[in-house]
Structures are given as C-alpha cells and as structure tokens.
Amino acid sequence: MEIGMRDIVFLCVALLTTIPCLIVVFSRNVLYSAFALFFTFLGTSGLYFFLDAEFLAITQVVVYIGGVSVLLLFAILLTKNVDEIRKTNMISGPRMALAGAAALALLGSFLYALKGARWAMNGNAAYPATTIKGLGDLLLSKYLLPFEIVSILLLAVLVGSLVISRRSVQ
Amino acid sequence: MTYFIKSYGFIIVLLPLLGAVVNGFFGKRLRERFGGTASGYIASAMVFLSFLLSTAAFIVVAGSHGAAIVNHAYTWMSLGTLQVEIAFLFDPLSAMMLLIITGIGFLIHVYSTAYMHGDQGISRYFAYLNLFVFSMLILVLAENALLMFVGWEGVGLCSYLLIGFWFQEKQNTTAANKAFIVNRVGDFGFIAGLFLLYWFLAKAAGPSAGTSILSFSYLAEHAHLLKDATIFGASLATVICLALFLGATGKSAQIPLYVWLPDAMAGPTPVSALIHAATMVTAGVYMVGRLNFLFSMSHTAMAVIAVTGAGTALLAATMGCLQNDIKKVLAYSTVSQLGYMFLAMGVGAWSAGLFHVMTHAFFKACLFLGAGSVILGMHHEQDIRKMGGLRKHMPRTFATFALATAAIMGMPPLSGFFSKDEILWQAWSGEHGHPGLWFAGFLTAGITAFYMARLLFLTFFGETRRDAHHNHHDDHGEHAHDRVISESPAAITVPLIILAGFSAAAGLVGVPAALGGSNRIAEFLAPVLGHHGTAGTHDPIEYVLMAASVCAALAGGGLAYLFYLARPDIPVMLAERLGPVHRLVYNKYYIDEIYGALFVTGTKILSRVLALFDRHVIDLLVNVSGLALRTQARIAGWFDQAYVDGAVNLVADSTLSFGEQVRKLQTGRVQVYVLVLVCMVALGIVIRLMTV
Amino acid sequence: MELTGITSYIIISLILFLAGLLTVVSKKSIIGIFLGIELILNSAALNFAAFSRLTARNLEGQMVSMFVIVLAAAEAAIALALLLAIYKRYRDINADNLTTLKW
Numbered sequence A: 001m002e003i004g005m006r007d008i009v010f011l012c013v014a015l016l017t018t019i020p021c022l023i024v025v026f027s028r029n030v031l032y033s034a035f036a037l038f039f040t041f042l043g044t045s046g047l048y049f050f051l052d053a054e055f056l057a058i059t060q061v062v063v064y065i066g067g068v069s070v071l072l073l074f075a076i077l078l079t080k081n082v083d084e085i086r087k088t089n090m091i092s093g094p095r096m097a098l099a100g101a102a103a104l105a106l107l108g109s110f111l112y113a114l115k116g117a118r119w120a121m122n123g124n125a126a127y128p129a130t131t132i133k134g135l136g137d138l139l140l141s142k143y144l145l146p147f148e149i150v151s152i153l154l155l156a157v158l159v160g161s162l163v164i165s166r167r168s169v170q
Numbered sequence B: 001m002t003y004f005i006k007s008y009g010f011i012i013v014l015l016p017l018l019g020a021v022v023n024g025f026f027g028k029r030l031r032e033r034f035g036g037t038a039s040g041y042i043a044s045a046m047v048f049l050s051f052l053l054s055t056a057a058f059i060v061v062a063g064s065h066g067a068a069i070v071n072h073a074y075t076w077m078s079l080g081t082l083q084v085e086i087a088f089l090f091d092p093l094s095a096m097m098l099l100i101i102t103g104i105g106f107l108i109h110v111y112s113t114a115y116m117h118g119d120q121g122i123s124r125y126f127a128y129l130n131l132f133v134f135s136m137l138i139l140v141l142a143e144n145a146l147l148m149f150v151g152w153e154g155v156g157l158c159s160y161l162l163i164g165f166w167f168q169e170k171q172n173t174t175a176a177n178k179a180f181i182v183n184r185v186g187d188f189g190f191i192a193g194l195f196l197l198y199w200f201l202a203k204a205a206g207p208s209a210g211t212s213i214l215s216f217s218y219l220a221e222h223a224h225l226l227k228d229a230t231i232f233g234a235s236l237a238t239v240i241c242l243a244l245f246l247g248a249t250g251k252s253a254q255i256p257l258y259v260w261l262p263d264a265m266a267g268p269t270p271v272s273a274l275i276h277a278a279t280m281v282t283a284g285v286y287m288v289g290r291l292n293f294l295f296s297m298s299h300t301a302m303a304v305i306a307v308t309g310a311g312t313a314l315l316a317a318t319m320g321c322l323q324n325d326i327k328k329v330l331a332y333s334t335v336s337q338l339g340y341m342f343l344a345m346g347v348g349a350w351s352a353g354l355f356h357v358m359t360h361a362f363f364k365a366c367l368f369l370g371a372g373s374v375i376l377g378m379h380h381e382q383d384i385r386k387m388g389g390l391r392k393h394m395p396r397t398f399a400t401f402a403l404a405t406a407a408i409m410g411m412p413p414l415s416g417f418f419s420k421d422e423i424l425w426q427a428w429s430g431e432h433g434h435p436g437l438w439f440a441g442f443l444t445a446g447i448t449a450f451y452m453a454r455l456l457f458l459t460f461f462g463e464t465r466r467d468a469h470h471n472h473h474d475d476h477g478e479h480a481h482d483r484v485i486s487e488s489p490a491a492i493t494v495p496l497i498i499l500a501g502f503s504a505a506a507g508l509v510g511v512p513a514a515l516g517g518s519n520r521i522a523e524f525l526a527p528v529l530g531h532h533g534t535a536g537t538h539d540p541i542e543y544v545l546m547a548a549s550v551c552a553a554l555a556g557g558g559l560a561y562l563f564y565l566a567r568p569d570i571p572v573m574l575a576e577r578l579g580p581v582h583r584l585v586y587n588k589y590y591i592d593e594i595y596g597a598l599f600v601t602g603t604k605i606l607s608r609v610l611a612l613f614d615r616h617v618i619d620l621l622v623n624v625s626g627l628a629l630r631t632q633a634r635i636a637g638w639f640d641q642a643y644v645d646g647a648v649n650l651v652a653d654s655t656l657s658f659g660e661q662v663r664k665l666q667t668g669r670v671q672v673y674v675l676v677l678v679c680m681v682a683l684g685i686v687i688r689l690m691t692v
Numbered sequence C: 001m002e003l004t005g006i007t008s009y010i011i012i013s014l015i016l017f018l019a020g021l022l023t024v025v026s027k028k029s030i031i032g033i034f035l036g037i038e039l040i041l042n043s044a045a046l047n048f049a050a051f052s053r054l055t056a057r058n059l060e061g062q063m064v065s066m067f068v069i070v071l072a073a074a075e076a077a078i079a080l081a082l083l084l085a086i087y088k089r090y091r092d093i094n095a096d097n098l099t100t101l102k103w
Helices: A005-026 A030-050 A054-079 A082-087 A093-115 A133-138 A142-166 B001-008 B010-034 B037-063 B092-115 B123-142 B146-163 B168-202 B214-228 B235-253 B258-265 B269-278 B281-290 B299-322 B328-344 B349-375 B395-409 B413-429 B433-462 B472-476 B489-509 B521-530 B540-566 B570-575 B578-585 B588-665 B669-691 C005-025 C031-056 C058-088
Strands: B069-079 B082-090
Touching: A005 C005, A005 C031, A030 A054, A030 B214, A030 C005, A054 A133, A054 C031, A054 C058, A093 B669, A093 C005, A133 C058, A142 C058, B001 B037, B001 B069, B010 B037, B010 B082, B010 B123, B037 B082, B037 B092, B037 B123, B082 B092, B082 B123, B082 B146, B092 B123, B092 B269, B092 B349, B092 B413, B092 B489, B092 B521, B123 B146, B123 B269, B123 B281, B146 B168, B146 B235, B146 B258, B146 B269, B146 B281, B168 B214, B168 B235, B168 B258, B214 B235, B235 B281, B235 B299, B258 B269, B258 B328, B269 B281, B269 B328, B269 B349, B281 B299, B281 B328, B281 B349, B281 B521, B299 B328, B299 B433, B299 B588, B328 B349, B328 B413, B328 B433, B328 C058, B349 B395, B349 B413, B349 B489, B349 B521, B395 B413, B395 B489, B395 B540, B413 B433, B413 B489, B413 B540, B433 B540, B489 B521, B489 C005, B540 B570, B570 B578, B578 B588, B669 C005, C005 C031, C031 C058
Parallel strands: none
Antiparallel strands: B069 B082
C-alpha cells in the first residue's frame, strides 16, 4: 500500500482526534479534560477538511472551539474552587469497570461487523466542487422548514437559559 | 391557473389553519380590541377565501378531463422505502368534496357568528371550527394514505373538542369522551389496515427508494399484487379492507360503532351540522370511495359493507321514530343516511354513494341549521313535544326546513330523490346488488319519510304546546313575556335559504338516464371511480322501483300526518297496545346499555374476577400448602418442622434481600440508568452477532 | 483498502463515541458528563459527514451534521445555565449527590 503525503497527514489528524479523547475519559483534572476536548474538536474539524466539507469544518471551529469550549471553561470557573482542581473530575471505579467492559464488547462487535460490511455506493453521483453553495441551496429549499424550526429553537434556548440562570430561583 | 393549483394548492389548506392560529392565540386580545364578533369574521373570511380558491381548483379539475393535479408541498419523511410526502391531490373526487367542505363550511361559519353570539368562548369556538376545516381539507386532499390519516385524526380531535365545547357540564364532556374513545377503536382498524398494506407492498413490489408506497396513485397501480396474497389463511385483500372499513364505521357511525353520534349532539348545533352531518361523518364513505380499487378486490368485504350499511340504515331509522329531542331525531337520521351511503359503496355504486354524500350534506346541514334556528327561537328548548305551531312565528325557518325535509323524504324532483333512487336502483341491479338489500333500503325510505314528517308536523304545525307541559315560566312573572318566539336574524336565515336552494336543486347534476338525464356527476367522477353498471338504462323495473320508493315516502308522510296531526290519539293508543316493542324502540334497543354492560362493566367485572381469583384460588393454594406443610411437620417431628421453617424463612429472606437489591437499581442517579442501558445494548448486540 | 476510506472514519467516530459513552457513565461531576455528551454528538456528526461524502455522494448528510452542531451549541448553552442553577441550589455539582429523581 502506497502511503502518500495525504495519508500521513490524515493519520496525524486522526491521532489528534482520538488521543485527546482518551485524556477526556481518564484525566482526573477537569481542566485537562476540557483542553483535551478542545484538541478533539480541532481534529474533527481537520477530518471535515479531508471530507471536502469546508463549511462544516469552519462551523466546527467557530461553534465548538469558539463557543462550546469557552462556555465549558466558564462553567468550570464558575463552579469550581480552583485550588483543588486536581481532584475535580473524579471517576467512579465500579461504573468505569462495567462500562469499560460494555464498551469493549461494543467495540469488538462493531469491528467484527465492519469487517464484512458492504456499503451501498452511489458511485455515479458527482460530488459538488464547492459545498457551500449547495448547502445554501438545500438550506433554503428542501430544509427550509427544519432551518426555521432550528432558529426558533435557538431563540427558545436564548430565553430559556436566561430564565434558568436568573438570580432568584424560587 | 393549473400552474397555480399545482404549485400553491396547499394555500387552500393553510388558510383555515391561519384562522385557527389567529383565533386560538390572539382571540382574547381580538375580543378586547374589536369586540366579540371579530373572531367570527376572521374565521369566516378564511374559509371564504379557501372556498374561492376551491372553486378555482374545481374549475381547473373540471377543465382537465379527469387528469389529477398533484401539489407536492413538502417531503415529510424519507426513510428507505418509506417515503411520505405532504402532497395534495386535486382530482374530481377531492374537488367535489372540497366544494362541499368549504362551501357548507363557510355558510355554517356565518351562521355561527349569530348562533354563538355573546358566548364566552367564541374565539375558542372559531379556532376549533377553523382547525376542523383545516383537518378535513387535509383528509380529502391528501395524496397518500398516511397524510389522510393525519387529517382523519385531526377531525377526530376537533370533533372531540367541539362536542365538549361547553365543558362546564359533565354530560357534554362525557359525550365528547365517548365519541373520542369509540373513534379510537375505528382508528385502530384504519391504522392496522395501513400497516398491512405497507408491509405487503414494500415486500411484494420491492420499490426503489424514493417511491411513495402509500400514495394513492402507487396503490392504484399495484393493488393487483394483493390478488392471491393470504394472511392467516384469509385473503389479505379482505383483511385489509375489513380493517379499513372498521375505521370507516368508527368515523361514519355505522354498526357497531355508531353509538357516539347521537350523544355528539351535546355540542353546539352548527357543529352538529358541519361535523356530525355534512362533512366529518362522510369521511368513511370518502375513504372507501378513494380506495375503491382496493375494496373492489374483495367480494367478502363488499358484502360486509353493504349488509352493515343496510342494517344501520334500517336500525337507525326505526330509532329515529320515537325520539323527542329535535337534534336526536336528526342524529339518528344521519346515521341512517350514512348507512345508505355504505349500502351504495357495498354494492359497488361508488358514484351513487358519493352523490348521496353531496345531497345529504346540503339537506342535512339545512335541517340541522333549521333545528338550531328553532332551538334559538324556543330559547334553548329541544323537546319537540313542547313545540308546535312554529310555522307562524318562524316562516323562513319553516319554509327551508320543510323543503329540506321533502328532499330527505325523496320527493321528486328534489335532490334526495335522485341520489336515493340511484342507490336503490344499484342495490337492486348492481353487480353486487341483491333484492334483499333493496328491500332494506326501500323500508328505510318509508320510515325516513315517516319520522321526518313527524318531526316537521310536531315542530311547525298545530298549536303551540309550550306551556302545556310545564308552567314554571309563570314563576318568573313578567319575565315570561320576554320569551316570545321570533324569527332568527339574517345571518341565520340566509345560510338556511342558500342551503335549502341547494337541497332542492343539487339533484339535477345526477338525473339518471332513465329520466332523460345523463347522470353528469357519475361522468364527472368516473376518472377516479371508474364507470359502473349503467347497463339496462331503460329497464322498466327502474321506473317501478322509483314509483315504489316515492309511494313509500308518501305513505310514510301520510302516516305521520294521520298520527300527529289528524288523530294524535293513535300513537298514544299504539304505544299502549304495543308496550314492549314501544319500550324497546324508545330505548334505542338498549344498545347503549348493552355496550355499557359488555365493555365498561365487562372490564370492571374482569378485574373483580381476577381479584377474586387472587383472593380465593391463590390464597387457597397457599392455605393448602400451609396445611400440607403443617401435617407433614406434625408427622415428621421437630427436625422436619425446623427444616420447613428454615425453608420458609429462606424464601422470605431471599425475597426480602432480592427486593433490597432491586431497590438499589432505582437509585435516582441518571448515570446508572445510562450504564444499565449501555450494558443491555451491548449484550443484545453481542448475542445477535453470535447467533447469526 | 484506502486509509482515507469510509472504514477509517467509522473507526474514528466509533472511538469518539465509546470514549464519550465512558465519560458520560463514569464521571462524577456534571461537567464531566457534559464533556462526554459533546464527544458523542461529535462522533455522530462526523459519521454523517463521512457517509455523505464517501457513499451517498451528496450534501444531505452534511446538512444533518450541521444541524447536529447547531443543536450541540444550543445544548451547551442550556447545560451551562442548568449547571449554574444546580450549583446555586446545592453548592455541589457532583451528579451522585443529585438523587432527587428518587424521592
């Protein structure tokens, strides 16, 4: 198997995605976990570039890294005593053991299923060169209704999160 | 204009929804700013706009010679072979229903503005009414069976909401619940039929992704695949048709599920006119007509439909003869007329049945609205024994009511005559027809004429009996003088006059060939329903049958005249002479009581039996085993006794500790729930992979 | 087999998903659970995008990914608000101590 430059970069990005997520699982320091998650998001964004989904990649960076990660850090700072940050993300041993066993079983069966899997390839269709235009078209035609519903949802989230976190909660 | 319908046909459906939203969400504010009448005007305007567009659609459809126009509005879901579109089908059948729904709907909206004037919940009322029109339009315009089901459920919901509109009174909510629950039984049949249909066609036809299996065009094309299929040893087509017909019996109030309709009269009278006479209850007939290609594949199902229809027609007509509530009489009459329509469907006379749907919509809506006008004039008195002589006080109501009564009796040349005789002729001569079915229809025609004439005579003729039965009005002193009977306002009488005009004239679109007409409605509907037996157009028997049914109607009317105007002592005497029969019919054959005993009490009894079983049989087992143990212990001495005690204690202790363990599962910690879920899923997948 | 083929993406998203699952189940603090949920959502979005590009070859899957991202952002905002509300009320964000579900 010829390994080209593209494959090497892909491997790096894949590792950038998967290794930090193990840190997310096993670190006992919530700050480490949060920063590891940051790298996972970054790696996923890179994978989107490999999938020719530029718009998705950029959205990933803007929303996850710019939005969710920062929110996460705020959440940590507002609720944690920074002095004892080392013990802030404790793991429950028995639950971890059980869940680990289940996860291993799932991993095994999925890999086994993957071995013989055949995908219904739609090989004839031409993939659009720039996806942003296509996405825009889809968003304003076929997916107009979900789009509008999502915008109402976001409005509801805006109002709802304000209501929930008001100072005086009865 | 074709383009407009093809691209924007959904606007017809959305307008009433808009009205419902405005009235539902902003009704209170509207009332504060513009007064109570604003809701009614908005609702009526929406339905009127919808009616104008419907007229345009009708013209387009009529001009396109039966080619169906489909408006694809939105892809609802696309999951592999399950492709469901929100698409609206404009073809002769749906165009005709469209005109009936929006046209009569508009008149009833206008009527309601006067009838519900001053009611506290008037904007709620109009929101429900608009929502109903919206659902009904979805039902008839749906291009696939699943969307039709959405409308089907929607009208059921609106019917429930409107029957229980005056929910402050317990009996109204009970009636609403009854309607909803009985309809649920039918809906179960409908959805089961759809499942079977989808399951079989997805298997048999092997469609590629993207074809909408449940769309009517696909069904019509592939229905032949059902021909030799069987399920549990019965023909699949028959099973599906009977399941769908169960749905129709629920919605259209046929035996055995008709019991909800008479109780549904608890709702406001315009609601009874719109929902429980003109439109919703004919949904079952429409569904059978829409899926006629399916039903014609099963002779068994057709026979069941015809016999059910004839039976319902006859049974409900006899019940109608002795009712004293003006709306109840009309309700049983509706059930009976719906039976007529199913009789037509069952003998394969699709267009005759739908013709009757149309004429019935006109004259029954007119009758109900007339009854509403009477009720309003009588200050909410519904007992016809206390009416009488109203023809002098309410001339316009009387004239329209009399015309509609003549139409339902089948007097030529009014609309009821043509549609009823078409059905009777097809029941006699049609492909699936049978003289027995004709005779049931013939009898029903006579009885119908009798009870409708009775209603007319008791309400409008003779002298007023208002104070004969109770004098408590005098207790109010000068208040009694305010209660004059007067004609209703124009918003009520104008719809009545229009509807009466249509009840008189609508039959002219279906003049049979035997009378020199060309049965234009059958021609118009032929692209959907196909041509059916017009053979023997000049069969002399047809004239004989026509004459016979007119004679039956005249005889019924004459009998009613004799009983209730000329010799009012006869019915009293007959009732005494035929005591048991009279009581049986007067109490509607005790069918409500039988259902109550069978299903409601049945469930209660079942639970009690189970409790008794628990108490006696299981306890007995425990006692017996206890006795056995005691005997054994006595025989075997202290060692055994200790051993048995130990066993009993072991059982008790293990149960207790098991309970303790199980209790821990319910920790209240979400993560543990997720953990259990994950473990179970993993276990399931591993087991599945191992057994492959 | 190509390295940048569909299988690689499935394996990557599988790892993300299982890591997320482990995190959700085993972490004691609510923030930890929240991190896990984000991982699971990411895995789903990645999977949709991969199938959209490599087998279906159209943009529908990407569309779903985008909605997933938007919903994840909405969820993050609500989660933070809930977190603050819980913290204010209990002075604690240890999920094990929040057992009001069991009354």
